[in-house]
Amino acid sequence: MNPSTLRIALLAFAVALLIGVPAAAAAGKAGKATNAGRLDRSFGKGGKTVTVFPEERGSGYVNYRLPFEFAPGRIAMAAGKGGRLVAANGRAIVAFLADGSRNPKFGGNGSVPIGPIEGSRFQLADVAVDSRGRILIAGTTRPVIQVGMDNLSLPGPVPSMATIRRYLPNGRLDPGFGTGGVLNTDLAAPRPTFEGQAYEGSAVGVVGLTVDSADRPVVTGSAVVEVGRCTPSQNRYEMSQGLVARLTVNGAPDPSFAGRGVQLVGGLSWLGSPALASTGVFSTGTNIDPCPSGENPADPSVLIGLGNDGGLATGFSAGGVWSRPFTRISDLAATPSGKLVLLARTIELRGGEWIESAGKAVRLNRNGSFDKSFGRGGQADLPLPKRGTVAAITVDSKGRVLLAGQAVRNLRRKKGKGAQSQLKFLLLRLTAAGEPDRGFGRGGRVTTGFKKANVRATDVLVDRVGRIAVGGKLSSPRTGNGFAIARYLGG
Numbered sequence: 001m002n003p004s005t006l007r008i009a010l011l012a013f014a015v016a017l018l019i020g021v022p023a024a025a026a027a028g029k030a031g032k033a034t035n036a037g038r039l040d041r042s043f044g045k046g047g048k049t050v051t052v053f054p055e056e057r058g059s060g061y062v063n064y065r066l067p068f069e070f071a072p073g074r075i076a077m078a079a080g081k082g083g084r085l086v087a088a089n090g091r092a093i094v095a096f097l098a099d100g101s102r103n104p105k106f107g108g109n110g111s112v113p114i115g116p117i118e119g120s121r122f123q124l125a126d127v128a129v130d131s132r133g134r135i136l137i138a139g140t141t142r143p144v145i146q147v148g149m150d151n152l153s154l155p156g157p158v159p160s161m162a163t164i165r166r167y168l169p170n171g172r173l174d175p176g177f178g179t180g181g182v183l184n185t186d187l188a189a190p191r192p193t194f195e196g197q198a199y200e201g202s203a204v205g206v207v208g209l210t211v212d213s214a215d216r217p218v219v220t221g222s223a224v225v226e227v228g229r230c231t232p233s234q235n236r237y238e239m240s241q242g243l244v245a246r247l248t249v250n251g252a253p254d255p256s257f258a259g260r261g262v263q264l265v266g267g268l269s270w271l272g273s274p275a276l277a278s279t280g281v282f283s284t285g286t287n288i289d290p291c292p293s294g295e296n297p298a299d300p301s302v303l304i305g306l307g308n309d310g311g312l313a314t315g316f317s318a319g320g321v322w323s324r325p326f327t328r329i330s331d332l333a334a335t336p337s338g339k340l341v342l343l344a345r346t347i348e349l350r351g352g353e354w355i356e357s358a359g360k361a362v363r364l365n366r367n368g369s370f371d372k373s374f375g376r377g378g379q380a381d382l383p384l385p386k387r388g389t390v391a392a393i394t395v396d397s398k399g400r401v402l403l404a405g406q407a408v409r410n411l412r413r414k415k416g417k418g419a420q421s422q423l424k425f426l427l428l429r430l431t432a433a434g435e436p437d438r439g440f441g442r443g444g445r446v447t448t449g450f451k452k453a454n455v456r457a458t459d460v461l462v463d464r465v466g467r468i469a470v471g472g473k474l475s476s477p478r479t480g481n482g483f484a485i486a487r488y489l490g491g
Contacts, residue, residue, distance in 0.1 A: 036491025037429070037441030039448065040467055043487040044100030048450065050474055052482040054091040054113075075483045077459040077471040080129040085461075085469055087483050088137050090114065090124040093167065095135070100487070107171030114165070119144055122163060125221070126209035126273060133169040138162065138209035138219055141184060159201040162187050164209070164217060164251065178251040187245045188253060188262045189223035192238075196228075204243075208273030208283065216254060217247045220283050222270035230291035237290035242271035244283060244306055258310030268302055277334040279315070279366065280307040284329040284342075301329035303342070305368070317368030330359065331393045339371060340364040341401055343393040344379075358384055361393065361401050361430060375434030383436040383444045388426050396462045396490060399432035404460035404470045407447045423454035425470050425486055439491065448486045452476060455484045466490030 039047025053075060075089045083098035092113050095106035102110025114122065114137070124139040142160035161184050166177035173181025186202035193199065203224035210218050226239040242265040246257035253261025265271060271285040284303045302323045305316035312320030331343040342362040348355050360381060363374035370378025382390065382403065390405030407426040425448040429440040436444030449455075453476035461469045467490055474484040 034439050034491050035489045036437075036439055037427070037446045038489050040487040040489050042099060043467075044485070047488070048448070048484065048486045049096070049100045050450065050453075050479065050482050050484050051087065051094050052479050053087075053089045053094070055481075074124050075458075075471075075473065076124065076127045077461065077469070077483075077485070078127045078129050078135075079461045079463055079469070080135075081133055083463045083465070083467060084129075085471075085485065086127055086129055086135050087471060087485070088114075088124060088127040088135075089483075090122050090139065093127070093135060093137065093171075095171070096485075100485070105170055112167065112171040117141060125206040128209050128211045128217070130211045130215040131213075132215065134174060134215075135167045135169075136164060136209060136211065136217055137167075138164045138206050138217070140205045140221075159199070160203050160205060161185060161201075162204050162206045162219060162221065162245075164206075164219065164247070166251070176250055183247075183251040185253075187219065187221075187223070187243060188260050189243060189264065190225065192224040192226055194227045199227075205240075205270070207270055210274050210276055212246075212276055212281075215249050217251075218274050218276070218281055219243075219245045219247070220271040220274050223264065233291075235291070239290045240269045240288075241266050242268035242283075242285045242304070244271060244274065244281060244304075244310070246281075246310065256309065258306075261310075263306055263310045265304060268304070271304065273331070275332050275334045275340070277338045277340070277366075279338060280305060280313055282306075282332060282334065282340060284332055286328070300325055300327050301344075303329060303332070303340075303368075315367055322364070322368045328356070330391060333394045335363075335395045335399055336397055337399070338366045341393060341395050343390060343403060358382065358388075359390055361403065361434065363401075363434065373433065380430055380434030382428055382430075384428070385426070385445065385447070390426065390428065391456075391458055392460045394460050394462055396466060396468075397464075398466075400437060401430040401432075401434070402460050402462065402468060403428045403430075404457035404472070406456045406472075409447070409449060422449060423456060424449040425455055425457045425472065425484075427457070427460070427468065427470055427488065446488065450474060450476075450484055452478060453484070462490065 077087045085096040087094050094111045095103040097103050120141050122141050128136045140160050141163045164183045166174040168174050189202045189204050191199050192203050206221040208220040222240045223243050224238050224240050230237050245262040246254040248254045268285040269288040271283040275282045282305050284301050300323050305313035305320045307313045326347045328345050329342050333341050344362045345359045346357045360379050362379050363371040365371050385407050387408040390403040392404045394402050405426045406423050409422045411420040427446045429437040431437050453474050455474050457470050457472035459471040468488040471485045474482040
């Protein structure tokens with residue numbers, strides 16, 4: 001190459017650099033500007049807070065053969081106005097301000113005890129906050145001594161009732177709800193039969209709670225319809241059906257919902273936490289064989305859609321019912337446009353054993369069909385780390401899907417000790433198209449540890465400004481069992 005040609009080539013290369021550098025610099029600056037997935041340092045201590053709840057009274061009583069998270073010891077979390085949060089277990093409610101500190105106006109120190117009922121146990125199912133900042137908790141109340149007809153011990157919740165309590169923003173029971181703020185009800189469920197005889201009262205279990213745009217409580221759960229004996233084993237069984245109930249603002253059954261305020265769904269043993277959409281309410285459950293002859297992991301989840309009048313939503317799937325073989329739904333949420341997002345797992349037979357998959361995000365159109373614009377044919381793989389799992393799902397105002405669970409961190413092996421590990425919060429975000437959100441954390445995921453503690457995320461919430469709160473069980477040798485919350489910037 002002669003000198004003249006070389007000079008031209010170098011000049012062209014220099015011009016290309018001058019043009020490219022600003023664009024690259026701008027791109028780099030934009031990449032650094034995003035804080036999506038980082039801990040919100042304005043919340044708690046560096047974005048995290050831990051609360052130790054009073055221990056639940058007693059253990060080991062029947063939990064309706066529902067998923068383990070509804071067993072004694074459950075702690076639930078709900079979002080309030082302006083980034084506020086509420087968490088509760090069966091013995092206390094704790095209210096947090098937007099900065100993660102306790103709300104001193106709630107009970108004087110940010111917490112309110114849930115008083116015991118003599119001779120009974122209260123098992124928390126869920127917590128919710130209405131548009132006026134009133135806090136509702138729902139669960140099941142049953143006698144400490146569980147006996148049925150002729151003083152025979154029963155395998156299930158007989159007798160039992162639904163208990164819903166509503167508290168004012170100052171922590172006092174709301175006299176405008178139920179009786180002095182407390183509603184004990186059978187939710188219009190029929191009395192079960194006990195070996196062919198009508199039992200003296202209903203047997204109801206609560207699983208989920210939410211509040212609609214008119215501040216009406218919506219409750220889901222289970223009602224026992226029959227207790228008998230299997231053949232030929234003679235083991236006692238209980239057969240249940242799912243229920244969805246809607247109450248008026250003052251706690252009375254809402255007659256505009258299914259005629260009497262409750263819709264009983266036969267063929268399902270229970271219905272889980274409700275998700276509200278403009279078209280009505282959605283919930284998922286499973287039919288459990290009361291007398292199984294062997295392992296039957298193929299029982300699929302059934303997604304039920306009810307219209308605002310309480311009837312099965314005829315415009316959703318096959319007469320309001322959606323199900324797929326060998327598929328279980330762990331959690332669901334409604335998008336701003338009325339679509340449904342599911343955390344679903346499949347059950348497969350591998351090497352002679354039934355294995356449950358890590359899970360996928362599934363998005364359905366309002367009619368129950370797969371949304372083909374999401375992931376691959378309506379289903380999206382999750383950017384899970386090795387040994388990572390997810391348990392909760394929600395969606396933000398931009399249609400992005402958030403999933404929370406746990407990840408395993410291997411710790412350095414100490415001399416004389418075997419391999420050790422720590423459980424951390426795991427938070428994933430998918431774009432509205434179902435792809436890993438590369439602008440969130442690292443490749444669409446974030447993990448957060450709590451010093452010398454194991455944490456398992458059970459709840460994920462998004463507030464109006466896009467901040468993401470993840471809550472879950474904490475176990476630590478220093479503090480014992482507690483509830484951990486981490487809040488992240490949404491971007």
